[in-house]
Amino acid sequence: MLRLLGYLATTTLLFLHLCPIAVTLNQEGLYLLQAKRGLDDPDNAFADWNPRDTAPCNWTGVHCSVSGEVTAVDLTNFNLTGPFPSALCRLPNLSFLSLSSNYINSSLPSSSLLPCPSLTHLDLSQNNLVGPLPSSLLSLPLLRHLDLSSNNFSGPIPPSFAFFPYLQVLSLTNNFLDGTIPSFLGNLSSLRQLNLSYNPFAAGSIPLSFSNLTNLDTLWLANCSIIGEIPPALGRLYKLTNLDLSTNFLTGGIPETLSSLYSVVQIELYNNHLSGRFPSGLSNLSALRRIDASVNNLSGPIPDDIFSIPNLENLHLYQNKLTGSVPSNAAMARNIFDLRLFANHLSGTLSADLGSHSALMYLDLSNNQFSGEVPGGMCDGGVLRQLLLINNKFSGSLPIGLGQCPSLYRVRLSSNQFSGVVPAGIWGLPHVWILELSNNSFTGRISRDIGRAGNLSKLLIDMNQFSGEIPAEIGSLNKLFEFSASDNRLTGPLPKSFGRLTELGQLDLHNNLLTGELLTGIQSWKKLTLINLANNNLTGGIPRELGSLSVLNYLDLSSNDLTGEIPLQFQNLKLNRFNLSYNQLSGPIPPIFDNEAYKTSFLGNPGLCWNLAGLCPSSTNSNRNGIKILWLLLAVFLFAALVLISGIAWYFSKYRLIKRAKKARESSKWTLTSFYKLGFSEFEILKSLDEDYVIGSGASGKVYKVVLGNGEVVAVKKLWRASKKRYGNHCQDGDDAFETEVATLGKIRHKNVVKLLCCCALKDCKLLVYEYMQNGSLGDLLHSCKASALEWPTRYKIALNAAEGLRYLHHDCLPPIVHRDVKSNNILLDAEFAAKVADFGVAKMVDEIELGKRSMSVIAGSCGYIAPEYAYTLRVNEKSDTYSFGVVILELVTGKLPVDPEFGEKDLVKWVCSTIQNKGEEHVIDSKLDLCHKEDITKVLHIGLLCTSPLPINRPTMRKVVKMLVDASKPESSSKNRKLSRYYHGHV
Structure with missing residues (x-):
């Protein structure tokens, strides 16, 4: 008996030692473990949630009061997947709860948020929550902060939202909420921030009741389908610091009552249909820093007092119908650094002091009618980065000070009336990546200082009066992609240093006075798509190396003095434009060019001949023999044609009735x-x-x-x-x-x-x-000489359009449809470059493949686009399409094919990842893209990398991809924090 009691005592002690959770962990810890069990934790964020602890206060994301009660749970950006963990709401003292930036993917039933009696702060933003907004939120009596933004909530805003007694922050942005914006939100007198942006609300006006929200400091109603006029009563919101009504359908004028918003820092009214004059009277708004009323129908002059706003930093009034000149006091605005007035009807001269009293960083006055000289003090602040004056009537010489402005990285001055010699310093600006001086009357030489412009990607100086030789120093520009100097007076030979330009994609020097021979040793021009050297005085033969440039599709060497034969290696090229006319070439024309497309490519070369049946002449006698043979062949042909025509006539006369009857029978089938x-x-x-x-x-x-x-x-x-x-x-x-x-x-x-x-x-x-679809497929356009038409805004639009098409297939079709062959050649473009998904020959309904549980019998898809798991398991679901779409995004960013000999054994995805790791993100961006969009391009790049994650579980749904792409276009400089960093960082 004693032995039995001793055994039981030992067993009990051992059990207590092995299972302390039953004895030591308090009830709040048990609630947290219950919440954890319902969530997938791929990053092992809960590693230190130890059930052997007595209390959870030291666990990651858990915060306790001095007395040991759990008061806050912050699981932001833990990469968690699963339904909302309702067990958290059983914590009696929980006041702060954030599950932001995860993959919580359930609906939010009313019971899941109860009781949560102490909750004041609830942040569920950036998740995959679906269904209607829960009306039970009103049962959280102490709630002050509610953020449900960037989810998939749908339906109207519940009427119960009108009765929050203490709510200060309400953010519902980036969902699928419909109905009109409810006026009952004007009853929330304690509200300080109201954000309803980016929802597909029904068309409606701004509720007048919003003028009663006198505690508001933030009102964001961007992209909410708002119509009508801006209510003047909004001028009563004296505490408002941020007003965003952009991207709507607002009409009428901008009310002058906005001058009463004494606390306002930012006013965003861009992309509407506002008309009339921009109001005066804003100069007393001492806190105002940013004004954006671009892309509207505003007319009349810019008010003089707008530049008297003491802290004005950004003024965007571009793409309107403004007239008159820039007020002279613009030069005295000491804080302004970003001034964009392009695409208006502005005229007159600029103040000679513009830029002298402020740290001007961005100036874009393009597409107006400005005249006079460029102010010499533009860069006196030492931070000028962009100077864009395209398509105006500016004249005179460029100020020497611009050549002493190393901060410049974009200089675009084309289509003006500038003249004189370009200051040497401008040629050698170290950070400039585009120098555009086209269509002016500049004279002088290209300075040897060009060799110091180490970041230069585009040098566009065509249609001027530049003379002299092209300096050899240009060969040191290892990032140069486009050199266009046509229609000038350049002389001398092509510099041999050109052969070192490994990034060169376009070389256009036509209509000059160049002499000497074409370059040899140019095998490094692997990215060259265009060569135009027409209308020069070039001599010698055509080098065979041109035939090895695999992506070359535009070659014009016409109107020179070239001699010798056409290299047979040209048969390797796929040329859309080919012109060797008006030279002194001789010998046979390669057979591949014997078609209608090249009928005008060889004019004015009397020594060339078509090598038909070996008839190319080698001497006068052979010419005569060839002519005789041709006449003989012609006679035989005419005789054969006569016999054939007679036979056909007899056949149709005998059988035409039979054939007509047969054709009618076939057509009817x-x-x-x-x-x-x-x-x-x-x-x-x-x-x-x-x-x-x-x-x-x-x-x-x-x-x-x-x-x-x-x-x-x-x-x-x-x-x-x-x-x-x-x-x-x-x-x-x-x-x-x-x-x-x-x-x-x-x-x-x-x-x-x-x-x-x-x-x-x-x-x-x-x-x-x-x-x-007028513009054909994205693949054909992107990987051709016409790719320059695809600037970044167009590429972004294409990516978003295609993503929306796939989102529809995956989420709005019943049953969902898996495309299985998403690629750039199956994305078609209309005349406006709107994109549509096409070619559903191998598509499958999801119920046919049981959501990936049954393997497909064959691999569908195209090389370079197929998801890794599909290749070895033959299992397919929507995430396979996501991977393929990610490859398309990488194509749009890099301009490269999904599989290319340049990558070796890698595909595009692996090449991008390894290049970013070794060299950085900038080295994968297509050199044809304007790097002023670098920030947006980088965001989209990271979306592509996220879509091509090796593990399907880590890839976002196409619904999430669309949301990420929409957010990627929003400027980070805005005070609106989209909290998307987890999508754009840490993938590689």
């Missing part, structure tokens, strides 16, 4: 299925399928451009007839692609998904008729 109201028939489509109008060809078929009788243009995809492709044991033919595309696109209605108008089917022929 076509079946037309339309998805929209059509203004054409299948017969009009059939008769227009001419091989001359083929605009594309791929794995599934040919695409034709068809102009119909009513003027409408459509694209017709003709699927390969009975062409079967075997993958292992699986056969997939044109019927599969046809049925998939019809089943998928026939039911889709979205502005960012290409529109399938109808389909035509015959037993052995399938046709799909789409809306015609």
